Amino acid sequence: MSARVLLAEDEENILTSLTFLLERAGYDVSVETEGPKVLKAALSTPPDVLVLDVMLPDMDGYEILRRLRASPATERLPVLMLTAKGQREDRETALRCGADLFITKPFANSEIINAIGELAEKRLQ
Amino acid sequence: MLSANILLFVCLGYVALLFAVAFVVDWRTRRKPIRWLQSSVIYTLSISIYCTSWTFYGAVGSAARNGLEFITIYLGPTLVFIGWWWLLRKLVRIGRAHRITSIADLISSRYGKSPSLAVLVTTIAVIAITPYIALQLQSVTNSYQVIVGNNDGTTTAFWIAAGMALFTILFGTRNLDANERHHGVVAAIALEAIVKLLALIAVGVFATFIVADGLDDVFAGISAETIQGAGDIFGPRWIALTFLSATAIICLPRQFQVTVVENIEERHVATASWLFPLYMLGMTVFIVPIALVGQSVMPSGSNPDLYVLTLPLAENRNELAMLAFLGGFSSATSMVIVAAIAASTMVSNHIVMPVALRLLPAKAVSGDVRNLLLTSRRFSIAAILGLGFLYFYLSGGSDALAAIGLIAFVGVAQFLPSLIGGIFWRSATRAGAIAGLVVGFALWAYTLFLPSFDGHFILSAGVINQGPFGISLLRPEALFGLDHFDPLVHAVVWSVGMNALCFVVFSALTTPDGLERLQGALFVDVYKSSGGSASNISAEVADTEDLFVLAQRILGGVPAKKLFDEMAASQGIKTGLPHPTDAVVARLERELAGSIGAASAHAMVTRIAGGQTVSITELIDIADETQQVLETSRQLEEKSAELERTAQQLRVVNDRLRTLDAQKDEFLSQVSHELRTPMTSIRSFSEILMEEHTITDDDRARFVHIIHDESLRLTRLLDEILDINRLEAGVSKLDLTQLDANAAVKKALETIAGMTRSAGVTVRTELATDELWIRANNDRLRQVMINVLSNAVKYNLADKPEILVRTALVDGFVQIDIIDNGGGVPPEVSTSIFDKFARGIRTGRNHGAGLGLPISLAIMRAMNGNLTIEVTAENTTFFRLSFEHALIRHRAPAPAQGTA
Missing domain, CATH: 1.10.287.130 (Signal transduction histidine kinase, dimerisation/phosphotransfer (DHp) domain)
Incomplete structure (x- = not known):
């Protein structure tokens, strides 16, 4: 059974490339583009890996992560955070909120695929 | 009778002894001070110059004539020393703190370093002590005459005066520095004090126990009335005399000299407060017995003033007579030496020096000045003794020694109001002191001094008896009909009374200037400063710091720091304060003088540089009172307020930045x-x-x-x-032309027509019927409108999307409103909608960067217009573009309906 990855991202073209790459790598990919919907989807059917953009409409990634960590079902959910703000305080905020990994846009394809693979492996062990 | 040669030989031998003592003490003191010569006993003995030959001879005479009245002369000083020793201590403290050189210096210094006051006090002092000097000449002359039987009194007196002048010049002007204490002279005087006490006691013991048969024999058959004398005890004359003698011990220039100027340690005053009355008791105890024995033994008609001398002579005790003569001689010489030193110091410091400094070339070296000082003091001594001789000559050798002494007492008593007022009353002023002194001195001269010549000098006998021009009200000895007092009491009441009255009234009427106030406070509150025995170890450091504090206070922090840094640098000191050299002090004083005036600067700097006992805090407190400092502080306040304003502006700018x-x-x-x-x-x-x-x-x-x-x-x-x-x-300057807003709207709508059509948006227009002239850039205006319109299309979520575009002229402004029903902008976003990259509504997959509205606003502003978002109905987004109307003449607009 292939690992399920939830992509939480509101940029259409980025979603396109990530979906393409992850499906090619054999993941089961689902997509959400709005903050509250991401939270709802992650809580109802927790994926194996959550790829979470910080700048989402209506609820930002930090808030979503905080709420996920507060719920027993998702407190140990592997989360990879994406942000277009590459500043150090963004990384710190992400890790403090409970992100497992943090990647700054623009990223190399190999970088994000390896990161997701790492998290999925940890999850399945 | 003794031969003149023997007497002369003994006198010269005695003088040589005094010289030897003075010389040795001076010489030793310069190398290593002799401890016991610095003691309070020596100090007390030197004060005993109060007991002059007048006391030595005259007290017996007074006792013989007036009974116990002579006691008043001792009573006053005793009261002062026992009851008022703290007054003396205060004088001593002030004298040391301010390096006072004489009573004239003290009074002038107290009243703002007034040169005129110094001259006035000096003049009064010289005139007042002249009778006193004459008195000494007379007593020595008389005693000489009695012993050798020479009758040419005037010649004798002249040579005695000349001898004393030489003696004093040699004694008193050996030291170059006027401020230096005369240790040698004081030692010699102390020796003389012992000689005169021993001599008087020896004569007293001789009279009581050898001539008479003990005290019982002396007082046998003597009624209380005889002893009490003619004057009633505790009557006006008694009170006046006690008052005068109390005053004299403070105000006599020579007493001031030994008590204050020559004082080595303040605590010596405490010893003197009981030892000096004891000394005077020793001088008094045999006065009455000698007088009584003299009266019973000596032939009637013999001068009771000379009983001390004539009694041993009559009994053929030549060696005792010689001792008595030496006692009288000691009394006279010690008084004359000190009086002449004191007077010459005043004359040279306060009269000769100011004149000389004005006449001499400015760059006269200090050596010249010192030589001038010495010369002037030597001449002053000669002149003072000359005056004494002149008085002796003119007054015709009045027989009553005591009367002459009292004239001097009343004269110097004129200093009392200014002196006491000066050290206890802050508000005493120079004008008050001058008024009191002038009036008191004039009344003294008129009622007592001039009449003492018995009509031989200035005032004729007629004037003395009938008053000037026969006006009896102005009779010198019964002024304004005040004739039931004796002349002395009369003079005291008038001169001292009017003096004190004028002093108080004029002080109350005038305001002291800055320096007067400064000095007044320093004198009155001399104890408020830190103790006089401050450590000398860190004096140098403390001095510079004090100077720096003062400089900061008066010049301001930065200039003071700069000045001191410069001075330190010139001494080769990189960091820290400069050493307090004379150059530093002088430089600072010059700098300070620019701010607070030379006199104040001098006062302040010398007080500190001299390591004096006045605290800086006090100086600064006083300095604060001076007008200059107030002015400086006012300017500082203004500057500080200005700085505050600047700082405020800077804060605003800073916040904005x-x-x-x-x-x-x-x-x-x-x-x-x-x-x-x-x-x-x-x-x-x-x-x-x-x-x-x-x-x-x-x-x-x-x-x-x-x-x-x-x-x-x-x-x-x-x-x-x-x-x-x-x-x-503002780098992009837009070219503005006059154009019609309606036409611009129509063109923009044409451009966007394809987009609205494909999105299914209905566009309505309500355009003003007339042209709405504005000044704008055509392309840029269209860019703004398309931007706003495309937003209205893109973000419209309504089922039946609609856009209304209308134009109007309102209050001279042309308005272009673009209103859509697409869901509106939440109020919390409406304020930030023009911020760069802000997106009003995040609808998920729109890719429009948030720069459209900020750019539109920037364009509108660059065209002197504005873009605002108006909050109206729910679900409605309302943007308004506004421009100033370009044409003033215009009819009111009428809205027109239409659909694009």
Whole structure:
């Protein structure tokens, strides 16, 4: 059974490339583009890996992560955070909120695929 | 009778002894002070110059004539020393703190260093002590005559005066420095004090126990009335005499000299307060017995003033007579020496020096001045003894020694109001002191001094008896009919009374100037300063620090620091304060003088530089009172207020800069974010295209298309960012032309017609019927309108999307309103909607960067117009473009309906 990855991202073209790459790598990919919907989807059917953009409409990634960590079902959910703000305080905020990994846009394809693979492996062990 | 030669020989031998003592003491003191010569006993003995030959001979005479009245002369000083020793201590403290050289110096210094006051006091002092000097000449002359039987009194007196002048010059002007204490002279005087006490006691013991048969024999058959004398005890004359003698012990220049100027340690005053009355008791105890024995033994008609001498002679005790003569001689010489030193110091310091300094070339070296000082003091001594001789000559050798002494007492009593007032009353002023002294001195001269010549000098006998021009009210000895007192009491009441009255009244009427107030406070509050025995170890450091504190206070912190740094640098000190050299002190004084005047600067700097006992805090407190400092402080306050205003402005600017800086940071962060997003897609897809060789042609075409789109998006973003920055910075100057707003609206709607049609948006227009002239840039205005309109289309979520565009002229402003029903802007967003990159509504997949509205606003502002968002009904977004109407003459607009 292939690992399920939830992509939480509101940029259409980025979603396109990530979906393409992850499906090619054999993941089961689902997509959400709005903050509250991401939270709802992650809580109802927790994926194996959550790829979470910080700048989402209506609820930002930090808030979503905080709420996920507060719920027993998702407190140990592997989360990879994406942000277009590459500043150090963004990384710190992400890790403090409970992100497992943090990647700054623009990223190399190999970088994000390896990161997701790492998290999925940890999850399945 | 003794031969003149023997007497002369003994006198010269005695003088030689005194010289030897003075010389040895001076010489030893300079090398290593002899401890016991610095003691309080020597100090007390030197004060005993109060007991002059007048006391030595005259007290017996007074006792013989007036009974116990002579006691008053001792009573006053005793009261002062026992009851008022703290007054003396205060004088001593002030004298040491201010380096006072004489009573004239003290009074003038107290009243703002007034030169005129110094001259006045000096003049009065010289005139007042002249009778006193004459008295000494007379007593020595008389005693000489009695012993050797020479009758030419005047010649004798002249030679005695000349001898004393020489003696005093040799004694008193050996030291170059006027401020230096005369240790040798004091030692010699102390020796003389012992000689005169021993001599008087010896004569007393001789009279009581050898001539008479003990005290019982002396007082046998003597009634109380005889002893009490003619004057009633505790009557006006008694009170006046006690008052005068009490005053004299304070105010006599020679007493001031030994008590204050020559004082080595303040605590010596405490010893003197009981030892000196004891000494006077020793001088008094045999007065009455000698007088009584003399009266019973000596032939009637013999001068009772000379009983001390004539009694041993009558009994053929030549050696005792010789001792008595030496006692009288000691009394006279010690008094004359000190009186002449004191007077010559005053004359040279307060009269000769000021005149000389004015006449001498400015660059006279200090050696010249010192020589001048010495010379002037020597001449002063000669002149004072000359005056004494002149008085002796003119007064015809009045027989009553005591009467002459009292004239001097009343004369110096004129100093009392200014002196006491000066050290206890802050508000005493120079004008008060001068008025009191002048009036008191004039009344003294008129009622007592001039009449003492018995009509031989200035006042004729007629004037003395009948008053000037026969006006009996102005009779010198019964002024304004005050004739039931004896002349002495009369003179005391008038001169001292009017003196004190004028002093108080004029002081109350005048305001002291800065220096007077300064000096007044320093004198009155001399104890408030730190103790006189301050450590000398750190004196240098403390001095410079004190000077620096003072300089800071008066010059201000920065100039003071600069000045001291300069001075330190000139001494080769890199950091820290300069050494307090004379040059530093002088430099500082010059600098301070520029701010507070030379006199105050001098006063302040010398007080500190001299290591005096006045605290800086006090000086500064007083300095604060001076007008100059008030002025400086007012200016400082103004400057400080100005600085405060500047600081306030700077704070505002700073806050604004900080806001701008924060905005700049936020903008850069936003730009970075907006650029990273398209770049992420571009990078990701290009990597896919580079690395994945198995993708379909469809995917490949789709991915290349995305890369292309995102590249365009990047370019547009950069253009917008550059555009908005240039607009905001005012770099892009837009060319404005006069155009019709209605026409512009129509063209914009035409441009966007395709977009609205495809989105199914209905556009209505309500345009003003007339042209609405505005000054704008046609292309830019269209850009703004298309931007707002396309937003209205893009973000419209209504089922039946509608846009209303209307134009109107309101209050001289042309308004272009663009209203849509697309859901509106939440109030919390409406304020930030023009912020760069803010997006009113995040609808998910829109890719419009948030720069459209900020750019539109920047354009509108660059065209002197404005773009606002109006909050109206729910679900309604209402943008308004407004311009100033370009034409003033215009009819009221009438709205027209229409559909585009």
